Amino acid sequence: MxxxxxxxxxxxxxxxxxxxxxxxxxxxxxxxxxxxxxxxxxxxxxxxxxxxNSHARSLVSGRTMVVGLVITNPSNPFYAALISAIERQCRAGGYSVLLLVTEDSAENEERAVQELLRFGVDGVLGVATESRSDVWDGLREANIPVVQLSRDIADRGLDFVGIDVESAIRDAVVRVASSGTRRIWLLEEDLRVSTVSARIAGFRRALDDLGIAHDRSPVLKVPTRRTNGASLPWRPDDAYALAASLITPGNHPDLVITANDYFALGVYRAIRECGLTVPGDVRVLGYGDHPFAAYLEPALTTIRLPADEVGTTAVDLLLRRIVDPDGPRACIRLPAELIERRSTG
Missing domain, CATH: 1.10.260.40 (lambda repressor-like DNA-binding domains)
Incomplete structure (x- = not known):
């Protein structure tokens, strides 16, 4: 031979x-x-x-033993951990993973779905751009089960596994706000996606619980860097530029919540450059518990997201759907964990 x-x-x-x-x-x-x-x-x-020979095996079994995974941006630490958990759980179930990246581009998303249809995967796990929810209908029409990750497009009737973002933000803000807190700012991404909407809803629920007027606690949108319709990885300077233009010694919030820990880096710098301190003058709450959060000075209080649990739960649900596609829509929202450190006092 x-x-x-x-x-x-x-x-x-x-x-x-x-x-x-x-x-x-x-x-x-x-x-x-x-x-x-x-x-x-x-x-x-x-x-x-x-x-x-996987092709020969698929002809016999009727399955490719491949799961498609559509992610917006793998440089996001949450998605990086999610990919690892999904690959590990799929491997344990005898499946390989075909990874496609959209960078929040509707054009890339449509191309990814068409690629999955051509490949004939057995099922799909996907983070939607949410700009065109109908793009996922082709998979369902081809009898390919889909489980949404992180972002929920409820009107398409697809299974969903993600995080209870609204409750996580509401509970965290209420917990870290001191009795004298009167002004809270939320620095949020400018994407029109369900996770952003959920954070804003949780923030406003917290304001109501604390008896703080909404008009004194704005939601400030950090411009998301884009090129050719796609979003790029977060950078601290996006949030720094916005915070530096607004924060002064005589005009600053008591507490800033950031949509991700990268934004918190920029906020830290803006606060210090105008002669204020964290947490003495302004407390800061992050989101994501990225690897650097515990090493900032002061260490960042943040919300830890259960990436491993989201990944394994989603794979288990998808593999059940591949075997038995019938049944009511599943919507699973997992709790997040507040990690309290010195940035909130």
Whole structure:
């Protein structure tokens, strides 16, 4: 056999003096094959470099054993952790993952969905751009189950697994606001997505609970950097520029909530440059508990997101849908955790 020839199931069987059917059952972990035979087959397959032909297997099973994963931007620490959790859980279930990145571009999202349809994946996990919710309908029409991640497009009737963002923000703000807090600012992303809407709703619920007037506690949109219709990774200077233009020694909030911990970096700098301190003059609450949050000075109070749990829960739900596609829509919102550090006193 030359190096250019693909090792087949028959090659493994011939080397061991077994039937191809026995080798196939042994590699698939089927019954009626002894443990000693299974071990011999596995060792010989490894020695010869045998790799199962996924195309042939899909023709027999009717499945590709591949799950599509559509992510807006893998540089986001939450999504990076989510990808790892999904890949790990899919691998445990015998599935491979096909990753496609949209960068919040509707054009890239439509291209990704078409690619998944051409590939014929068994199911899809996706973070939607939410600019065109109908783009996901083609997958459902092709009987490919879809589980939404993080962002919820409720009007499409798709399963959803994400975080209870509204409750996380509401509970965190109420907890860290001191009795003298009268002015709170929320520095939010300018994307029109459900997670942003949920943070704003949670923020306003907290203001109501605290008896703070909404007009003294604005939602300030940080311009999201874009190029050719796609959003780019967060940078502290986006929030710094906005905060520096608004915060002065005589005009500053008691508490700033940021939509992500990168924004908090920029806010820290703006506060210090005008001679104020964190948390003495302005307290800061972040969102995401990114790796650097605990190492800031002062360490950043922030909301930790359960990326691993979101990923494993979503994969488990999708694999159940692949086997049994019927049933009511599932909407799972997992709790987040407030990590209190020195930035809120």
């Amino acid at each position: 030359t190096r250019s020839q693909r090792v087949t199931l028959r090659d493994v069987a011939d080397q061991l003096g077994l039937s191809a059917n026995t080798v196939s059952r042994a590699l698939a972990g089927k019954d009626q094959v002894s443990e000693s035979t299974r071990a011999r087959v596995a060792a010989e397959a490894k020695r010869l470099g045998y790799v199962p």
